[in-house]
């Protein structure tokens with residue numbers, strides 16, 4: 001391999017290397033490794049309690065990491081505080097309670113840019129262009145919106161600071177198929193605008209069909225990885241939770 | 245009819261404003277820091293006596309002493325947080341609640357030691373009521389209402405439009421998400437104590453200037469303030485204001501139907517009723 005080829009090959013935006021860690025004394029993550037390339041949608045699937053959310057929180061500095069490393073955009077961010085990670089270019093949408101219910105849609109987006117200084121109007125325009133539904137609802141309280149619209153507020157909030165990497169924890173949980181496809185389409189649009197996405201999904205079949213690459217997590221460790229298609233065609237995985 | 249307005253409604257609204265100023269502090273602490281602050285009445289008492297101290301030491305008129313007292317009480321509230329409550333932050337909230345009862349006792353005792361246990365007043369002289377059409381209002385009553393209105397309007401505008409005000413609402417709404425957005429939750433906590441202390445002083449001062457200063461004044465008023473906060477909806481500033489006015493009016497009007505010694509039981513009855521019937525309060529606050 002020539003030197004130029006090595007330089008031209010894109011570097012991963014995110015590398016999790018053999019990460020072990022958890023909340024208390026016991027480790028939930030038993031060595032999770034994954035990479036996300038620039039402008040890629042990577043999905044994590046796995047049974048309930050597999051540690052999917054925990055893996056995502058580990059990237060965002062919300063979990064005690066015992067060993068392993070997390071490298072973002074060439075920089076080791078293991079052990080950084082969440083607000084430092086936000087500033088560095090990662091945004092995170094939690095699985096639950098991911099909006100400020102008693103604040104308006106507009107204020108929710110504003111909170112997403114809490115760390116930004118100066119004029120936000122360009123950022124608002126960008127988000128409202130991505131979510132036209134939200135523009136009409138911008139003075140409504142987030143708590144009064146439908147589940148799908150609330151997810152859009154949460155994603156919009158996370159995109160306010162123009163992150164390089166977006167972490168989404170089950171953005172389609174509890175949504176109708178129509179909304180699910182809409183959220184997936186938004187993910188594609190966001191990716192095409194230059195953002196990498198790591199997302200956890202409960203709807204394994206649909207998510208694997210739409211992602212660029214996927215990981216199957218079980219009991220705190222990687223079980224399988226590959227393109228969405230490869231994983232879908234793997235009989236072992238199909239048996240695991242795709243219901244055949 | 246005029247008698248009804250001037251003897252019941254006007255005093256009810258004045259008392260209600262005083263409760264509102266106290267209840268706002270209680271509701272902010274409930275909403276943002278998530279505990280019931282039982283030193284709140286005595287914080288108000290401290291503010292009232294600090295204003296008295298400022299009139300004596302600095303030769304200020306009572307109303308000129310009020311800003312001084314508000315500032316000192318803000319610092320006092322912040323100091324109490326730094327010295328006591330902050331160390332209990334990661335422990336179960338009930339510990340902070342109990343600690344606040346102790347802090348209240350401590351504040352009351354200090355006031356008793358410094359100023360004695362006999363009732364005091366900011367100034368002598370009888371304020372004559374002026375007629376406004378059929379209404380008879382004393383200057384101190386007008387000033388109390390104007391002050392309450394100004395403080396509430398300022399606070400609501402601050403919470404609605406300023407960056408730190410939004411951060412306070414965000415932390416009250418969803419503290420974990422606020423942290424994810426980069427809100428400095430410790431900073432918000434400090435700011436909350438400053439605001440709460442200043443408002444408590446205003447409440448205690450207005451109580452003192454409309455009645456008299458006693459070392460028990462804040463402690464006795466606190467039940468009504470809690471009732472106002474719960475009635476309005478925990479965490480809701482507008483709710484605390486409405487709740488304060490309702491409780492104040494209800495207490496004054498209760499004299500029409502029950503003997504006046506039961507006046508202070510009115511707030512208790514309303515508190516019980518609201519907890520049973522609509523625990524989220526008028527303005528849909530947090531359910532306790």
Ligand SMILES: Nc1ncnc2c1ncn2[C@@H]1O[C@H](COP(=O)(O)OP(=O)(O)OP(=O)(O)O)[C@@H](O)[C@H]1O
Nearest residue numbers: 023024028046047048049050051052053054055095
């Ligand atoms: N805050 C926490 N404190 C302690 N343990 C936790 C905490 N959150 C999760 N756990 C534990 O960690 C394990 C993995 O949880 P995690 O939420 O990562 O699973 P998940 O794969 O996201 O599951 P789900 O599909 O239900 O969202 C579970 O056993 C859970 O009980």
Ligand SMILES: [Mg+2]
Nearest residue numbers: 052053054095
């Ligand atoms: Mg999860």
